[in-house]
Amino acid sequence: MHTETDRCVRAVQGKDARFDGWFFTAVLTTRIYCRPSCPVVPPKPENMRFYPSAAAAQQAGFRACKRCRPDASPGSPQWNERADLVARAMRLIADGVVDREGVPGLAARLGYSTRQIERQLLAELGAGPLALARAQRAQTARLLIETSELPMADVAFAAGFASIRTFNDTVREVFALSPTELRARAVRGGRRAPATTGAISLRLPFRAPLCPDNLFGHLVATAVPGVEEWRDGAYRRTLRLPYGQGVATLRPQPEYVACQLALTDLRDLTIAISRCRRLLDLDADPVAVDDLLRADPLLAPLVDKNPGRRVPRTVDAAEFAVRAVLGQQVSTAAARTHAGRLVLAHGEPVEDPAGGLTHLFPGPEALAALDPETLALPRTRRTTLTSLVAALAAEEIALGAGSDWDEARTRLAELPGVGPWTVEVIAMRGLGDPDAFLPTDLGLRRAAQELGLPATPAALTARAADWRPWRAYAVQYLWATDSHPINHLPAV
Structure with a gap:
């Protein structure tokens, strides 16, 4: 989907929510990535880049949009429709296998080498299993930051981060806000449950x-x-x-x-x-x-x-x-x-x-x-x-x-x-x-x-x-x- 440039541009210009999760739109001038349905004024087509996953957009140096919150969009339907290696890997990553067992554990469950898994995920999603799992941890962290009163150390632990420093660095990199700023913003915006x-x-x-x-x-x-x-x-x-x-x-x-x-x-x-x-x-x-x-x-x-x-x-x-x-x-x-x-x-x-x-x-x-x-x-x-x-x-x-x-x-x-x-x-x-x-x-x-x-x-x-x-x-x-x-x- 993300390689069909004209179709992606039309979806973004029409703010079509049907394509949320199918691909992500990155804007060269702002260095931000969004859902196709982002409510802001669409950028010029020449400033758009399209990625198949949030992890790929993050790896390319783009931050998540604070308005449309692309990390909270529905997942790609491909991973539940397909039965091939990439789809099976994505279902296991969503189920937390990489966080619990690492990439070798993922490969062992699928019956392939770690190199084969890396190569296929990179070819289709623009990111390897570690980057995909990292993007998922960032999403979990944001969820806990915004909807709970847990201390930040507990949030980092619950989201699967190995250290507070990695947690802080990842949140800043993905959301352009510190964890404390993200929580304060959620309270002001009325998103706090x-x-x-x-x-x-x-x-x-x-x-x-x-x-x-x-x-x-x-x-x-x-x-x-x-x-x-x-x-x-x-x-x-x-x-x-x-x-x-x-x-x-x-x-x-x-x-x-x-x-x-x-x-x-x-x-x-x-x-x-x-x-x-x-x-x-x-x-x-x-x-x-x-x-x-x-x-x-x-x-x-x-x-x-x-x-x-x-x-x-x-x-x-x-x-x-x-x-x-x-x-x-x-x-x-x-x-x-x-x-x-x-x-x-x-x-x-x-x-x-x-x-x-x-x-x-x-x-x-x-x-x-x-x-x-x-x-x-x-x-x-x-x-x-x-x-x-x-x-x-x-x-x-x-x-x-x-x-x-x-x-x-x-x-x-x-x-x-x-x-x-x-x-x-x-x-x-x-x-x-x-x-x-x-x-x-x-x-x-x-x-x-x-x-x-x-x-x-x-x-x-x-x-x-x-x-x-x-x-x-x-x-x-x-x-x-x-x-x-x-x-x-x-x-x-």
């Missing part, structure tokens, strides 16, 4: 439009007791994080998603934000998705009625895989009951003074020790569940942020009792593949038939070829034709 004991409040941006109905409706209707709940107009859930536990409270608003994070260790802030964004599919490009689906005359009325549907995803793909197996051939209520029993028996307790959350969903290691005879499931499904848990615990199946989608599908399909429906629903909601498709799903086939689309799996798959690479979103639009509570925003 109300102080909340033990929690950080922030806004999660997204590309408009966003239809919250099926997104929050699905999460709430399938919520596991003790792990998830709908309270006071917000979806809440517990989080298992690298350094500790967390509770996320997510409330849909017209222009953003209000997010409150209560964390036992602030070093988990960046990872928690990344996982909440992934859960709500907030980095999607709804205009691109809807434009393609609208080209089908039978889907067009559904898209026009409620544009901007997202795919409800997960904060933990391994958790979702277990829940997908528990949900095989049973009702939503039965699946919740089975999952709730697992949580009570094997989940780690948490404290939630603000609500009714009681446990973390048990990880594969905890579930690997369960006695299958204690499960109120058919024997074949017990075998499926224990086989899945054993494979996840032994790391024979990788479902994390940087996993290879095709490899994961192959490994899942080798497990007893895991058929195409289970593989694809895990690919759609666990792995985040935007082209995952469920032609054998009874609800999807019923909706297709009522709409005049083919209802047999083979014929529906053939028709859905025109919906690629957004078939997972087509599934959301078709499912939403049903009156099931899963497709509607819960009542406050």
